[in-house]
Amino acid sequence: MSNNSLLQSSIPGMKAHQGKVRDVYEFGDKLLFVATDRISAFDWVLPTGIPDKGRVLTQMSKVWFDRLDVRNHLISMDMGDLDLPDGVDVESLDGRSMVVLKTEVFPVECVVRGYLSGSGWKEYQETGRVCGIQLPSGMKESDKLAEPIFTPATKETSGHDINISFEQMCEIIPAETAKKLRDLSFQVYQSGADYAAKEGIIIADTKFEFGHLDGEIILIDEVLTPDSSRFWPVDQYEPGKSQPSFDKQFVRDHLVACGWDRNSEPPALPDDIVAKTRAKYVEAYETLAKSEFPWK
Incomplete structure (x- = not known):
């Protein structure tokens, strides 16, 4: 298959703030x-992209925001809501772009x-706890928790985010604000998990980002996507x-199997791994949106 993925966006005369997946202007x-x-x-x-992955993440976030x-x-x-400079390749950005506050x-x-x-x-396995929260002994991998837990993490510019306790979160932002973010996170997770379960997907965990504007807390970034969450098929769940x-x-399975040492530049992905991964992302979208992915 030809890999027509977009690895780098471009807007003439503008510099993007670049994350692992998103370019922000x-x-x-x-x-x-x-x-x-x-x-x-x-x-x-990785040096190889997954065609339309960005569109899946964007369109799925739109489903949830709605x-x-x-x-x-x-x-x-609609990028027409912005005063874009001349020469922008709008077609390459179509379906993968959001105008946001x-x-x-x-x-x-x-x-x-x-x-x-x-x-x-x-x-x-090491401590019997998760982010300072004591859990019952004897739990197995992938077990459902008696009730969801809130396990914040620091935002790192490179490498893994670092898990912290809620008490540590209260040292980073005011405790009252931290409580509001925790309550809102539980609310959004439960709402999303209940809907997804009816459609055959377990949302095992997820991460949210929030901002504030004019004194109000606002849900930002992507939400409840396969990149920010663990999605498991209900009919195959086995603790x-x-x-x-x-x-x-x-x-991940391919990179482990091919012997890459994880300390040097990663290898390119073979076509079949790219195709299977794209299909999984599209399947997740179609399952939750209950409609066909527009970029088949």
Whole structure:
């Protein structure tokens, strides 16, 4: 297959603030979020993109922003709402771009876990806790928690975010604000998880980002996507092991199997891994949006 992924966006005369996946451009009190097709694994951005991955993330975030009863930063999906310079390749940005409010971002990732997996499972095995929260003994990998837990993390510019306790979060931002972010995170997670479960997807955990504008807390960035969450198929869920998922599992498995040392530049991905990964992202979108992905 030909890989027509977008690894780097470009707007003439403008410099983007670049994250692992998103390119962000400033337009006064608005921002243009462009989700590229970059994919990362083991803290490396890979040289091969996943075609339309950025469109999946953007369109899925739009589905959730429309569903969730909480203020968010989305203004529109129409780049015509911005005064774009001449020469912009609008077609390459179509479907992967959001015009959003510019907010002051809280410097903490708001993570909610409904199941014991990932770094939470690793920490539990070592200490019986997750981010300072004591859990029952004898739990297995991927077990459902009695109730979701809030496990914040620092926002690191490179490498992994660092898990912290809620008390540590209260040292970074005011305690009253931290409580509001925690409550809002639980609300959004539960609403999303309940809907997804009816459609056959378990949202095992997720991370949210929030900003504030004019004294109001606003949900920002992407929300409840395969990049910011663990999505598991309900009909294959089996505690006691890692679960099949709707994300970059094929990519991770390939990188482990091919012998890459994780300390040097990562190798390119073969076509079949790219195709399978793209299909998983598209399947997740179509399942939750209950409509066909427009960029088939």
